[in-house]
Amino acid sequence: NAGVMQNPRHLVRRRGQEARLRCSPMKGHSHVYWYRQLPEEGLKFMVYLQKENIIDESGMPKERFSAEFPKEGPSILRIQQVVRGDSAAYFCASSQDWISGNTIYFGEGSWLTVV
Amino acid sequence: AQSVTQLDSQVPVFEEAPVELRCNYSSSVSVYLFWYVQYPNQGLQLLLKYLSGSTLVKGINGFEAEFNKSQTSFHLRKPSVHISDTAEYFCAVSDREGGATNKLIFGTGTLLAVQP
Numbered sequence: 001n002a003g004v005m006q007n008p009r010h011l012v013r014r015r016g017q018e019a020r021l022r023c024s025p026m027k028g029h030s031h032v033y034w035y036r037q038l039p040e041e042g043l044k045f046m047v048y049l050q051k052e053n054i055i056d057e058s059g060m061p062k063e064r065f066s067a068e069f070p071k072e073g074p075s076i077l078r079i080q081q082v083v084r085g086d087s088a089a090y091f092c093a094s095s096q097d098w099i100s101g102n103t104i105y106f107g108e109g110s111w112l113t114v115v
Numbered sequence: 116a117q118s119v120t121q122l123d124s125q126v127p128v129f130e131e132a133p134v135e136l137r138c139n140y141s142s143s144v145s146v147y148l149f150w151y152v153q154y155p156n157q158g159l160q161l162l163l164k165y166l167s168g169s170t171l172v173k174g175i176n177g178f179e180a181e182f183n184k185s186q187t188s189f190h191l192r193k194p195s196v197h198i199s200d201t202a203e204y205f206c207a208v209s210d211r212e213g214g215a216t217n218k219l220i221f222g223t224g225t226l227l228a229v230q231p
Contacts, residue, residue, distance in 0.1 A: 004158070014123075033217075033218060033219075040223075042221040043159070043205065044221070045220070048217075082213050098217050099217060102217060103164070104161075104217060105161075106151075106158040106160070107158050108156075108158040109155050109157070110156050
């Protein structure tokens with residue numbers, strides 16, 4: 001009974017490269033959230049997706065960041081032309097539905113280091 | 116818009132002592148309240164949540180929290196901590212009238228450091 005699976009767990013990229021982070025939600029979950037945790041800070045909401053739809057991207061930086069959740073396969077968070085400030089832990093979460101109050105389950109995170 | 120304040124960035128405590136981690140929130144609408152725990156280099160695990168009903172909520176690992184609407188607080192407590200409780204604790208809220216979303220707004224976290 002696998003939980004939310006994220007890979008890679010650790011990723012090192014040079015400035016200007018692209019980073020791709022993948023997330024497979026819990027079985028039976030069709031709602032995915034991405035959060036970013038900067039050093040010494042709490043988690044900040046980035047984007048909320050359902051299959052093939054972006055529902056809320058109010059927390060996504062305007063440039064270089066994109067997310068998708070295709071009909072088949074994992075959700076992908078893509079960061080183009082990474083900069084040092086993108087170094088953070090990126091957490092994916094999933095839920096069974098969008099109803100506020102229902103439990104959201106988190107993955108173990110992907111730690112991105114930009115050198 | 117909602118916001119969550121965790122005033123204590125770090126709380127040192129001796130093993131078997133009681134502990135309280137403070138959480139205050141601000142919101143123009145009704146909210147649901149959550150506490151999550153994060154062990155080093157791991158994801159977040161739900162400790163407990165308040166949706167409605169009794170304002171005292173019991174969670175896993177012996178933790179409990181009390182919702183106080185007048186003080187807009189949701190403090191987390193444990194009567195006797197263990198070394199294994201050392202972790203980062205995050206308070207979070209979600210909009211009760213959330214519409215088509217279920218996103219969480221987090222506080223900055225409190226590091227509970229249990230000493231022998």
